[in-house]
Amino acid sequence: MNNFTFYAPTMFAFGQGEASRVGALVRQFGGSKVLLVAGGGSVKKNGAYDAVAASLKEAGFPWCELWGVQANPRSGKVYEGIDLARTEGVDFLLAIGGGSVIDTAKAIGMGIPYDGDFWDLFTGTAKIERTLPVGTVLTISAAGSEGSDSCVITQEDGNLKWGCPKTDLIRPKFSVLDPTYTYSLPDYQLACGAVDMLAHLCERYFTNTPDVALTDRLCEAVMKTIVDAAPKALADHSDYASHADLMWAGMLAHNNSCGIGRDQDWASHQIEHELSAFYDCAHGAGLAVVMPAWMEYVCGHDVMRFARFAVNVFGCEMDFAHPERTAQAGIRRLRDFFRTLGMPATLEEVGGRAEDIPAMVAHRCEKPNGFPFGGFVKIQVVDMEAILRRCAN
């Protein structure tokens, strides 16, 4: 086990009806004028917006609103939000939505007290030293941004989908998690979310760090819960238990409680970032394509870890004479699981084309320290090409 620092000071208010506490929570964390950040209007249908507005009104807080955050959130909306927040004298950011909305609010929060271009904080030209406080009301179980120290934005100038350096400064002050807000999600989006959170755990699970028994078991506990709950949530969009399991699992999958003390991988995420940069596909859909291909490609690096994944997450029977067969069975089960969720399995199914592969690899090359990447197996140019070709079949 590696030494680690773990600091996750987000207050979670979990359960049906908890959004009525938003006003009190904003007050508790020092806000007085709020910028509400949202996407395309679904939060007006699922009840989240009304609950938040009523609570802010009751608490007597004025607020302004920034709408129109898209999936794979863009820098343009961040610049717009920074301008609006400065003009209006906002001191608290409230994201109502999923990861894209929360990440936009986080980026606005770090941009406001910084004099230059907020993108400097992503490139490392400047360091994130202060942010405005962010609260969230989650409406999609997926990205885990409601409890995480990370934030991903696409810089439109250059089509660069980058994460900022991880910092506990940008963890939300509070997050309201009401599972009923996820009832009205389309199947596809709900499934993408389950893939995303499972991927967040896999990126942590596949490690070369020895002696990580406890976090191994925590990863498996959360992964099994997702595998169990996602089909139930899809089958019944008003099943509270499975939607609640997914909502808390998505947070645990990415607040790093399952990843502390161990080297992590993140190669699949890096490869997927190129897919969504090229085709604007849903992040979870891209991961459903990339992650099994990555697993097949790197499985030989540590067959016993993949066998453990197969046995402990998917209930495969261990073939002690041929552990590699168990390992492969686990990857097949993961593919099958994604397929039963209605997820794509190939590059073509997310709108991609095999002939774009060199361009995607070249695009990755432009990133500072673009290659190699991946903590479990170092991915070089040739490996990324091979994994993407595997996706194209």
Add this chain to the structure above:
Amino acid sequence: MNNFTFYAPTMFAFGQGEASRVGALVRQFGGSKVLLVAGGGSVKKNGAYDAVAASLKEAGFPWCELWGVQANPRSGKVYEGIDLARTEGVDFLLAIGGGSVIDTAKAIGMGIPYDGDFWDLFTGTAKIERTLPVGTVLTISAAGSEGSDSCVITQEDGNLKWGCPKTDLIRPKFSVLDPTYTYSLPDYQLACGAVDMLAHLCERYFTNTPDVALTDRLCEAVMKTIVDAAPKALADHSDYASHADLMWAGMLAHNNSCGIGRDQDWASHQIEHELSAFYDCAHGAGLAVVMPAWMEYVCGHDVMRFARFAVNVFGCEMDFAHPERTAQAGIRRLRDFFRTLGMPATLEEVGGRAEDIPAMVAHRCEKPNGFPFGGFVKIQVVDMEAILRRCAN
């Protein structure tokens, strides 16, 4: 799943050598003059005291010291600490030790800004509204106080071992967890710690709340880790991996990440508090006696949950035709596990006597709302007597 609030804003610095950060951590959380709280001197042998003193000195912080906190910590030391801290103008409390030392520091912290007797905050006569910040350097994996919202003190006037009302206000600001400080613990103390943390999970695991799949699995993950790591740590007092597993497991067992959204039990703890009040036995030793007796007594209330415990924590084979046999096998395995750790199994082995049972029950009766207690099965006077009689055989 019940609605819940989860807020655990403690910064953990985990791993060998992390105590060198204490000075910087005190600064980060606003301290300038420190009261160091400790027990009987073992922290001078295991290196914790020297590391802390060097770090505080380097950071330029003055400090004073309160020594002599005992197991089952007493109110006398709390009063002494409050006086000392007020006289010296202390603004930060630093506990170096295990749960008793940390709980003493927490009680001092809540007592300093309160005008009356700190015990009012335990009885509910007054509400905990402010505390001095507390940091910890943990040297015993057991109580979980390094990350918890609770604190247990014995009021010498009346021999009352009580917990204060749980509040996030008393969670430590930071905790340094260096597993090597636990290498020098006597076997008995190390084993008591493992029992204590396993009990913290059992108190949460045995619940009547439906639809708690995720926290069930988290409980099992941490329990399995303890069952696996404790014998290894006992067999080799310099095995970093098992000591590290126990140290983080002890924190997770009691910061409530495994208990949110579910009713909890705590009957075994309540009964054990009488044992340690009467015989001053180690808390873990008392729990090793009480918990299996409680399990046998209440098993019929939910046989399938006990069967699940047997299968998922102890690897028992499920007897689908006779689940009660599996349930009982699990309790036997727990007894065996405690026995292999060198723990007592009977009242007599912790210095108790069957003839004291009525007095222990009567002592419990004196507590406001003393009966019934327990969230899984309501324990009445007759039940407490029966469970204690089972301990005496």
